[in-house]
Each structure stands twice: as structure tokens, then as C-alpha cells.
Amino acid sequence: MNENTKIRIMSLSLIVGFFVMWEVLCVLLGVSDLILPRPSEIAVTLWTRFPVLWPHILQTLYATLTGFALGVIIGVSIGVMIGTSRVAYGVAYPLLVGFSSIPKVAVVPILVLWFGSGTTPAILTAMIICVFPIVVNIATGLATTEPDLEDVLKTLGASKREVLWNVGLPRTMPYFFASLKVAITLSFVGAVLSETVASNRGIGNVMMTASSNFQVSLVFAGLFILALMGVALYAFFSFLEARVTGWATRGKDFAVT
Amino acid sequence: MASAAVSQPVHPRPAIELHEASVVFGTGEKAVTALTPTTLRMDRGDFLALVGPSGCGKSTILRLASNLIKPSSGQILLGGRDAAAKEMRIGMAFQNPTMLPWLTIEKNVMLPLKIVEPFKRSFQRDKKGAYRDRVHALLAQVGLKDFANHFPWQLSGGMLQRANLCRALIHDPDLLLLDEPFGALDQFTREELWQTLQELYLDRQPTVLLVTHDLREAGYLARRICVMSARPGRIISDRAVTMPQPRDIGVIYTPEFVEMTQGLRELIAQVRK
Numbered sequence: 245m246n247e248n249t250k251i252r253i254m255s256l257s258l259i260v261g262f263f264v265m266w267e268v269l270c271v272l273l274g275v276s277d278l279i280l281p282r283p284s285e286i287a288v289t290l291w292t293r294f295p296v297l298w299p300h301i302l303q304t305l306y307a308t309l310t311g312f313a314l315g316v317i318i319g320v321s322i323g324v325m326i327g328t329s330r331v332a333y334g335v336a337y338p339l340l341v342g343f344s345s346i347p348k349v350a351v352v353p354i355l356v357l358w359f360g361s362g363t364t365p366a367i368l369t370a371m372i373i374c375v376f377p378i379v380v381n382i383a384t385g386l387a388t389t390e391p392d393l394e395d396v397l398k399t400l401g402a403s404k405r406e407v408l409w410n411v412g413l414p415r416t417m418p419y420f421f422a423s424l425k426v427a428i429t430l431s432f433v434g435a436v437l438s439e440t441v442a443s444n445r446g447i448g449n450v451m452m453t454a455s456s457n458f459q460v461s462l463v464f465a466g467l468f469i470l471a472l473m474g475v476a477l478y479a480f481f482s483f484l485e486a487r488v489t490g491w492a493t494r495g496k497d498f499a500v501t
Numbered sequence: 502m503a504s505a506a507v508s509q510p511v512h513p514r515p516a517i518e519l520h521e522a523s524v525v526f527g528t529g530e531k532a533v534t535a536l537t538p539t540t541l542r543m544d545r546g547d548f549l550a551l552v553g554p555s556g557c558g559k560s561t562i563l564r565l566a567s568n569l570i571k572p573s574s575g576q577i578l579l580g581g582r583d584a585a586a587k588e589m590r591i592g593m594a595f596q597n598p599t600m601l602p603w604l605t606i607e608k609n610v611m612l613p614l615k616i617v618e619p620f621k622r623s624f625q626r627d628k629k630g631a632y633r634d635r636v637h638a639l640l641a642q643v644g645l646k647d648f649a650n651h652f653p654w655q656l657s658g659g660m661l662q663r664a665n666l667c668r669a670l671i672h673d674p675d676l677l678l679l680d681e682p683f684g685a686l687d688q689f690t691r692e693e694l695w696q697t698l699q700e701l702y703l704d705r706q707p708t709v710l711l712v713t714h715d716l717r718e719a720g721y722l723a724r725r726i727c728v729m730s731a732r733p734g735r736i737i738s739d740r741a742v743t744m745p746q747p748r749d750i751g752v753i754y755t756p757e758f759v760e761m762t763q764g765l766r767e768l769i770a771q772v773r774k
Contacts, residue, residue, distance in 0.1 A: 392599045396668075399567040399593040399678070400616040410612070414603045491603040491652055 281461040286468060289461040297450065301469055304435055304447040307363055308473075311370025312431040316424070319375045323382025327416075328408060333387060344376035352438050361442035366435045373434035374427035381423035385416030418492040421485035428477045436470060515581055516589065516676055516708040517543040517566050522575035524561050535561040537733035538575055543725075545580075545675070548702060548709040550719035550726045552765065554773050558734030559712040563678050566710060567593050579676065590617060592674030592707070596681040598661035600653035606664050607649040610636045613672040620672055639667045643697050659690035663697065670701060677702075679711040683718065692750055695721050699747055716762040716769075717753050728765060730772040738768055 263283045269275070270282045277285065290297075326332045326340075351372060355365035389412050397407045439448025447466050454462035486493075521538040536558035543549050551559045564570045565577050568584045568591070580588035592613070600609045614620040614632050624632070640649055643663040653661060662682060669677060679698075683691045699722060702709055713719050719726050720742060728738040742761070744752060752758050 390599075392595065392597055393601060395569060395595070396593075396599050396601070396612070397616060398569055399591055400613050400672075401568070401587055401591070402616045406616055410615070411601065414601070417603070489603075491654075 278458060278460055281464055285461045286464045290465045290468060293462060293465065297447075297465070297469065300445060300447050300450050301473070303363070303445045304366075304432075304439065304470075305473060307366035307435040307439070307446060308370050308428075308431045311367040311435060312374055312428055314367070315371040315374035315427060315431065316378060318371070319378025319423075319427075320382055320420075322375075323379045324386065324408070324413075326379070327383035327386030328404075328412065330387075333383065340376065340379060344380070348373040348434060349437060352441050355438070356442040361444070363443070363445070365442055366438040366446065366448075369434035369438040370431040371434070374431045377423045377426045377430070378420070381419040382416055385419035386412050389415045418485075418489045421481065421489055424481045425478055425485070428481060429474050432470060432474050432477075514545045515542060516545045516547065516579070517541070517710065518576075518578040518581070519562070519565070519572075520576040520578070522565060522572040522577050524558070524565065524570060525573040534733055536565075537735060539734070539736060541727065541736060543708060543710065545708050546706050548711070548722060548724045550711045550713055550723035551729060552713055552716060552719050552726060552769065553729030553734065554731045554769060555714075556732050557729040558732070559729055560680055561734075563593075563680050563710060563712050566676070567591055567678050589675040589708075590672060591676050591678060592669035592672065593678040594662075594665045594669040594680070594682045596684045598653070598658075598665040600661055600664060600668075602653050605650050605652055606640070606645065606656065607633070607636055609653065610640065610664060610667045610671050612668060617672045636667070636671060639671055640664070642701070643667060659686055659694065662686060662690075662694060666694070666698065666701065670705065670707075673705065674707055677707045677709045679709065679713075681713055682711075684714065691715075691718070696750060698722060703747055716765045717758075719765070720758055720762050721748060721750070721753055726765065728768055728772075737772060738765075 267282050267284060270280060281289075322336075322340075326336045348369065352365060352369055355368050359365050359368070386408075393411050393415065394407050397411055402410070435446070436448035436451075439446035440452050443449045447469055451463050451466035454460075454466065519539050519541040521540055522536065523534070523538045524536040526533045526535055539558070539562070541562070551562065553559055561570070565572060566579065566584070568579075571584075577584050579586075579591075582588040600606070601612070604612070611628065611632060614628070614635075615624045620627075620632070637646065637649060640646055643666060645660060645663055645667070648656060648660065648664075653664075656664065665682065669679070683694050686694065695718060702722075709722075711719070711722060723742055724746075725739070725741050727736050729735065730737045744757070753762075
């Protein structure tokens with residue numbers, strides 16, 4: 245058995261152990277279902293209520309991914325703009341830092357005021373919350389590109405665009421993917437947050453409604469779904485990262501094409 | 502292998518012409534003179550080695566010729582025209598091999614074909630066929646046939662420098678600019694690469710401008726050696742190396758060769774003071 249398999253098995257045992265502990269502690273201490281339902285109860289709720297939950301899952305996924313996609317497009321554009329120009333970097337950075345230090349929770353009421361409740365504020369919150377890590381990472385990656393590497397292209401008479409395309413952007417990919425993994429989880433936070441405050445659809449809304457009806461196991465079922473979706477998307481981007489930026493980690497198991 | 506020994510330039514036309522070209526970085530009190538007004542002319546097909554102490558402006562001349570920087574005063578002409586006119590196709594290799602770490606050796610070497618006309622035009626169509634063969638043929642010539650699909654970090658310093666030479670030559674440049682390309686290598690690898698470079702030079706006959714600290718390297722490879730003085734840099738000696746090419750590596754131990762490098766060494770020792 246090699247090191248990796250061992251780590252995987254241990255990681256799996258940790259997860260299983262966590263739920264077993266939870267179950268056992270609930271039974272031993274006689275914790276009320278209204279405070280903390282047992283994992284087995286939550287699983288049953290998930291199973292029986294799944295047909296009802298499914299549209300909400302899709303709704304949350306839709307809002308998150310749309311917001312995330314918009315955030316990536318905007319984040320990459322701004323990042324490229326300020327990362328390729330020393331002047332733009334200096335001029336725009338203070339404003340960006342100011343924007344990024346606003347707690348995004350505080351923006352939701354404004355978005356609801358402008359766009360009403362529903363899907364739009366959820367998408368926009370997901371977008372706003374994930375833009376800044378992407379901008380900062382892209383800009384940093386581009387701004388720290390080794391001049392030697394750029395000179396290789398410049399001596400060949402390459403245009404600015406060709407230098408960006410062949411050196412700047414590939415060089416920035418590790419930074420970009422690092423930011424994507426942060427951004428996708430943040431997008432979830434944004435979408436659910438907005439759904440909780442102002443929507444009648446989505447997992448956030450389901451949890452809010454269930455909570456006010458004291459359907460505690462349903463609230464926890466919502467949490468489970470969010471965790472699962474978060475893990476799945478994180479894993480997806482990790483996989484993509486390993487494929488695209490294997491050169492940076494000198495990975496041995498990515499394909500040489 | 503290479504064509505017969507040639508001791509006269511095959512192209513009596515100008516390749517590089519510096520007319521009182523100077524380079525100053527910064528302005529006012531912080532201004533740093535990288536190159537005092539310098540005049541230098543190089544013929545096509547010639548192999549010129551530029552030697553001199555650190556900071557004398559050798560690399561600055563190279564950066565001028567590669568159009569990475571513009572002269573602060575004076576003029577630089579490539580092939581008789583302004584450097585920006587791209588009259589001459591340029592290949593350049595630095596001391597640091599600067600392979601792009603995300604590309605395989607093959608794709609690194611192929612890069613100029615993607616950027617430089619007329620290759621660029623049909624890059625999308627040819628990159629899997631004709632261009633790939635072209636890259637592989639050149640890699641084979643320098644002994645890197647089996648490393649085309651490796652990544653740069655999987656190669657040794659000497660191998661990377663070979664790949665670097667390939668990348669500088671793949672697009673058949675008229676002008677090859679070399680900035681201490683073998684400076685970071687051990688003696689044996691260096692001598693091996695001198696021979697590789699000599700072969701490639703005699704084979705393709707580009708104009709070569711080599712900046713180096715190594716007098717034996719200059720003497721072994723070049724047809725003409727210019728010595729620059731310490732800052733502010735100025736060309737104080739300009740001499741031909743008449744030994745016929747190709748030169749055997751053993752030539753560097755002959756009395757004639759040793760005498761020549763000794764002479765250069767003394768000259769540089771003087772100007773350092």
C-alpha cells in the first residue's frame with residue numbers, strides 16, 4: 245500500500261468517525277432532535293424529502309455557477325488590465341482594496357433594493373463575492389512575470405498581445421486556479437446568503453423556512469447538500485488545476501501531450 | 502558536416518551598424534550611462550565576440566541590436582535599416598536558458614515559428630507536421646532527440662542551453678545574438694557546446710554577435726574580437742581571428758592561441774584599472 249492510499253483511507257475513516265461520534269454522542273447524552281438531530285435522521289430526511297429538495301438544489305447551483313462564471317469573466321478582465329500595466333496597477337489598486345474589504349453581506353440589502361428578491365440578487369452576490377480574489381491573483385501573477393521570459397518573446401518581435409498570450413497568461417495559471425478554488429466556495433456563500441435573505445427558492449431559502457418551522461433535520465439536510473456541492477466543485481477545480489498547471493508543481497502523473 | 506573553411510565574410514553587406522549610439526537609463530542626477538556613444542559595424546555572416554569587464558555595456562549593445570531597448574542618442578541600423586523595421590530576423594539566447602516551464606522542449610523550441618513571419622502565417626496548419634519535423638531535426642543535431650517531450654525541469658543545465666540554442670536558431674535568423682550563453686556551465690559542457698555552436702554557425706552562416714567573459718570562448722568561436730573598456734564602455738581593440746574554421750577544440754592549447762588570449766587578458770587587465 246503506498247502513501248497516497250494510506251492517506252485516503254485515513255481521511256475516509258476520519259469522515260466516517262466524525263459521523264459515528266456525532267450519532268453516539270447524541271444517543272448517549274440524549275440530545276433533543278430540536279437541538280441537534282442525529283446523522284441517521286438527517287440521512288432519512290434527505291432521502292424522503294429529496295424530490296422536494298431537488299429543484300432548490302438546481303436553483304442554488306444555477307445561481308452559484310452563473311455568478312461564479314460572471315465573476316471569473318469580470319475578475320480576469322480587471323486582473324489582466326491592472327496586471328499588465330504598472331500605471332493601472334498603482335492607480336486602481338487602492339480602490340480595489342477598498343471594495344474588497346467591504347463585508348459582502350452588507351451589499352445584499354442594496355442588491356435586493358435594486359433588483360427585487362429572487363435569483364438576480366443571488367447571482368450578483370455570488371459574483372461580487374468571488375471577483376476580488378480572482379482580480380488580485382491574476383494581477384499578481386502577471387505583475388510578477390519574470391522579465392527574462394517576456395524578453396524571449398520581445399526579441400522575436402512579438403506584440404504585447406502575443407507576449408500576454410504566450411507568457412503572461414500561462415505563467416499566471418497557478419495563481420488563477422488557486423483563486424478559483426477560493427472563489428467557487430465563496431460563490432456558494434454569496435448565493436446562499438442572498439437566498440436566505442431574499443428569495444423563495446434555493447437551499448438557503450429552504451433552510452430558512454425549515455428553521456422557522458422547527459424542522460431541524462431539514463435545516464441540517466440543507467447544510468449537507470451545501471457541503472457536498474462545495475466539495476464536488478472544489479474537487480473539480482483541483483482536478484482541472486492538476487491538469488493545467490502540473491508544470492508548476494512538477495507533477496508526475498499528468499499527461500504529456 | 503559544415504562547409505569548407507571560410508576566412509572572409511561571405512556577405513560583405515552590413516548587419517549591425519551602431520553610429521555614436523548611447524544608452525542612458527533614468528534622468529537627472531539618477532541617470533546611469535549604460536553605454537557611451539559607440540560606433541561599431543558588423544558585416545553579414547561575420548562572427549563577432551565582444552569581451553570586456555562587467556558593466557562595460559556589452560549586454561547593452563546586444564539589447565540594442567535585439568530592439569529590446571532604444572538608443573538614447575545616435576542610431577542603430579540592422580541590415581541597413583532602422584531596428585524597428587525588422588529587416589533582419591533575430592534569434593537570441595541569454596545566459597539563463599529561459600525555457601518557458603509550462604511547455605515541453607519541443608514546444609519551447611517551436612515558439613519562434615509561432616511568432617515570427619513568414620512561419621507564423623501557417624503555424625496552425627504546420628505545427629503538427631512540417632514544423633514539428635523541423636524542430637526534431639534541429640534537436641537531433643544537438644543531441645536532444647529523445648528529450649523533445651520532456652519539460653525543462655527534467656533537463657540538465659547543459660541540455661537546457663542546447664535547447665536554448667535550438668530555439669534561437671529554429672526560425673533561421675539572419676542575426677544570432679548570444680549573451681554569455683555558456684557562462685553558467687562547467688568547462689567540459691562548455692567546450693562541447695562551443696563545438697555545437699561552431700557546427701551550427703558554419704552550417705547556417707548567420708551573423709553572430711557573442712557577448713562573453715571567456716577569452717578562450719571568444720578566440721575559439723569568433724572571426725573578430727572587440728574588447729571594451731570598463732564603464733564608461735568604449736571599444737578599445739578590434740582584431741580578426743585568422744585561424745581557419747572549423748577549428749578543432751585542441752586549438753585552444755596551441756601557442757598561437759594562448760598568445761592571443763594572453764594579449765587580450767593583459768589588455769582587459771589594463772582597462773579595468
